[in-house]
Amino acid sequence: MNIMIMQCAVVFCFLALGEFLVWLTGIKLPSSIVGLLLLTAALKMKLVKLRHVDLVSNFLLKNMGFFFVPPGVALMLYFDIIQAQLVPIVIASVLSTVLVIIVTGWVHQLMRRHHNHQSQK
Amino acid sequence: MEFISNQYFLVAATFAFYIGFQWLQGRTRISLLNPILLTILAVIALLSMGNIEYDTYHHAGEIIEFWLKPAVVALGVPLYKQLNTIKSQLLPVLCSQLAGCVVGILSVVVIADLLGATPEVVNSLAAKSVTTPIAMEVTKALGGIPSLTSAVVICVGIFGGMAGFRVMKLGHIGSPIAQGLSMGTAAHAVGTSRAMTISDRYGAFSGVALTINGILTALLTPTILHLCGYL
Numbered sequence: 001m002n003i004m005i006m007q008c009a010v011v012f013c014f015l016a017l018g019e020f021l022v023w024l025t026g027i028k029l030p031s032s033i034v035g036l037l038l039l040t041a042a043l044k045m046k047l048v049k050l051r052h053v054d055l056v057s058n059f060l061l062k063n064m065g066f067f068f069v070p071p072g073v074a075l076m077l078y079f080d081i082i083q084a085q086l087v088p089i090v091i092a093s094v095l096s097t098v099l100v101i102i103v104t105g106w107v108h109q110l111m112r113r114h115h116n117h118q119s120q121k
Numbered sequence: 122m123e124f125i126s127n128q129y130f131l132v133a134a135t136f137a138f139y140i141g142f143q144w145l146q147g148r149t150r151i152s153l154l155n156p157i158l159l160t161i162l163a164v165i166a167l168l169s170m171g172n173i174e175y176d177t178y179h180h181a182g183e184i185i186e187f188w189l190k191p192a193v194v195a196l197g198v199p200l201y202k203q204l205n206t207i208k209s210q211l212l213p214v215l216c217s218q219l220a221g222c223v224v225g226i227l228s229v230v231v232i233a234d235l236l237g238a239t240p241e242v243v244n245s246l247a248a249k250s251v252t253t254p255i256a257m258e259v260t261k262a263l264g265g266i267p268s269l270t271s272a273v274v275i276c277v278g279i280f281g282g283m284a285g286f287r288v289m290k291l292g293h294i295g296s297p298i299a300q301g302l303s304m305g306t307a308a309h310a311v312g313t314s315r316a317m318t319i320s321d322r323y324g325a326f327s328g329v330a331l332t333i334n335g336i337l338t339a340l341l342t343p344t345i346l347h348l349c350g351y352l
Contacts, residue, residue: 002256006258014194014197015191016345020166029340031190032255032258033255034138035197036332037336039197039198040197040200043232043291052276053195057195057198058198060188060192061192064192064252065139066157066160066187067189068257069135069157069182070135070179070182070183070186071141072157074165074179074268075269075271076168076266078268081242081269085237085242088232088235088236091244092233093229093249093273095232096250098284100307101289101292101303101307104217104303105289106215106299108299109299116341118274120320
C-alpha cells in the first residue's frame with residue numbers, strides 16, 4: 001500500500017516537473033513526454049531506482065488502452081465531420097501506415113547491412 | 122432512466138464494458154474485436170439510448186482520462202530498460218525511426234490534403250502512427266480534434282496489427298528486429314501486442330519503436346508541418 005503511494009508520488013513528481021518545464025520554457029511539447037525523458041534520465045543516473053516506479057508504471061502501461069476510452073467517446077461529437085471526410089481519412093491513414101511499415105523496415109535492414117559486424121546482440 | 126447519468130455509474134459501466142470486451146477478445150483472438158474500440162462504441166450506444174449528452178459523460182470520463190499523462194511518463198521505465206539494446210545499434214534504430222516518423226507524418230498529411238480533407242482534420246491525422254496519449258497531445262498542440270485523433274490512432278493500430286506482417290512479407294522485410302521496429306513505429310501499442318505474440322524480442326523492439334517514434338513525433342510534427350506550410 002505504502003509502496004504504491006510512494007511510486008505514484010514519483011510518477012506525478014516527474015509529470016509535474018514536465019508541466020513546470022513546459023510552462024517555464026513554452027516549448028511545444030507535451031508535458032508527459034518531458035516527464036518521460038526526465039524519468040528515463042533519472043533512472044539512468046540512479047537518482048531513481050526501478051523499485052521506486054516499477055509497480056505503478058507496470059499498472060499504468062498494462063492498462064493504457066483503458067485510459068483512452070473517454071477521449072474516444074468524444075468521437076460522437078464529430079460523427080458528421082468523419083462522415084463528410086471518410087474517404088480522405090481512411091485512404092490517407094491506410095496508405096501512410098503501409099508506407100511507414102515498409103520504410104522503417106527497409107531503412108533498418110539497409111543500415112544493418114552496413115554495420116554487419118555488430119549485428120548479433 | 123435518470124440514474125444512467127450518475128457519473129459513478131458511467132465510470133463503472135466503462136470498466137465493465139472494457140473488462141467484458143477484453144475477455145471476449147481473449148476468448149476469440151479476433152483482432153477486429155479490439156476492446157478499446159468496442160468499449161468506445163458501447164459507451165456511445167449507452168449514452169444515445171439514455172439520451173445523455175456527451176458533456177455529462179465527460180465529467181465521469183475525466184476520472185479515467187486523467188491517467189493518460191502519468192501513463193506516458195511511465196513509458197520512461199521500458200525505455201530505460203532497453204537503453205543498452207538501443208545503444209548497441211543506435212544508428213540503425215535511430216535512422217529507421219527518423220525515416221518512419223517523417224514518412225508517417227508527411228504521407229498522411231499530404232494524402233489527406235490532396236483528397237480534400239479540411240485543415241482541422243489534416244492536423245488531427247498528422248500523429249496517427251503513435252500511441253494515443255502522445256498523438257492526442259500533438260493534436261492539441263496543432264489545433265486539431267484530439268478525439269478524432271484517438272479514434273484514428275486506434276483504427277490505425279488495429280489495421281497495422283492485422284496487415285503488418287503481410288505487408289512486411291510483400292516488402293521483403295525479414296529481419297526480426299526490423300519487423301519489430303516496423304510494427305511499433307506504424308502501429309504503436311496495438312502493433313506491439315501483435316509483435317509480442319510472435320516473440321518477446323519482437324515485442325521488445327516494437328516497444329522501443331513505439332517509444333522513440335512517439336518522442337520523435339511529439340518533437341518533430343509541429344516543425345515538419347511548419348516547413349511544409351500546413352501550420
